[in-house]
Amino acid sequence: DGGITQSPKYLFRKEGQNVTLSCEQNLNHDAMYWYRQDPGQGLRLIYYSQIVNDFQKGDIAEGYSVSREKKESFPLTVTSAQKNPTAFYLCASSGRSGDPTDTQYFGPGTRLTVL
Amino acid sequence: AQSVAQPEDQVNVAEGNPLTVKCTYSVSGNPYLFWYVQYPNRGLQFLLKYITGDNLVKGSYGFEAEFNKSQTSFHLKKPSALVSDSALYFCAVSEYMDTGRRALTFGSGTRLQVQP
Numbered sequence: 001d002g003g004i005t006q007s008p009k010y011l012f013r014k015e016g017q018n019v020t021l022s023c024e025q026n027l028n029h030d031a032m033y034w035y036r037q038d039p040g041q042g043l044r045l046i047y048y049s050q051i052v053n054d055f056q057k058g059d060i061a062e063g064y065s066v067s068r069e070k071k072e073s074f075p076l077t078v079t080s081a082q083k084n085p086t087a088f089y090l091c092a093s094s095g096r097s098g099d100p101t102d103t104q105y106f107g108p109g110t111r112l113t114v115l
Numbered sequence: 116a117q118s119v120a121q122p123e124d125q126v127n128v129a130e131g132n133p134l135t136v137k138c139t140y141s142v143s144g145n146p147y148l149f150w151y152v153q154y155p156n157r158g159l160q161f162l163l164k165y166i167t168g169d170n171l172v173k174g175s176y177g178f179e180a181e182f183n184k185s186q187t188s189f190h191l192k193k194p195s196a197l198v199s200d201s202a203l204y205f206c207a208v209s210e211y212m213d214t215g216r217r218a219l220t221f222g223s224g225t226r227l228q229v230q231p
Contacts, residue, residue, distance in 0.1 A: 042223040
């Protein structure tokens with residue numbers, strides 16, 4: 001899991017609540033990513049950021065929002081508009097923005113459950 | 116659009132036997148291929164990647180993968196399986212995109228079970 005931390009490890013949300021998942025990295029990486037993992041579906045890209053103060057939608061951005069105010073931090077907010085938020089959320093980072101050969105390194109994940 | 120297929124949901128192998136986890140891909144340009152491993156309730160750990168050059172790539176924990184351009188495959192292999200290799204394995208692909216998007220597309224994962 002290297003120098004990427006995610007908190008909390010487990011998170012429970014009630015219907016209609018917004019919740020924010022934290023992701024911090026001390027690897028001095030430029031790019032950061034959020035993925036959602038559901039059983040049998042692999043990982044799907046939610047949002048990514050190649051540089052501070054810039055981010056782009058991934059394949060399943062609806063119902064999610066992000067910010068990138070600092071290089072080391074990329075928090076993800078799961079809004080009430082996300083209809084099926086129960087999943088395992090993974091944050092990743094890579095050193096070189098826009099370089100598809102660069103390896104992405106992952107945090108330990110946050111498991112979100114809607115009650 | 117780029118895509119990855121892992122045709123086996125689960126692979127069972129006896130400890131000490133060789134193992135293979137299959138992956139095929141589809142991209143428009145040059146593929147950049149990755150293998151990751153995930154243990155229960157943990158993040159993904161990087162095993163190895165193919166960028167260019169030698170078709171046989173060696174990685175962590177004794178794993179290797181063979182890139183085959185004609186068959187568009189990137190199978191993960193290990194000569195002698197350990198019980199501790201039991202985990203979920205993901206193949207992923209990326210490529211340069213005109214849009215500037217940097218995307219890593221994952222397969223659905225293969226669960227490897229090594230029996231003692």
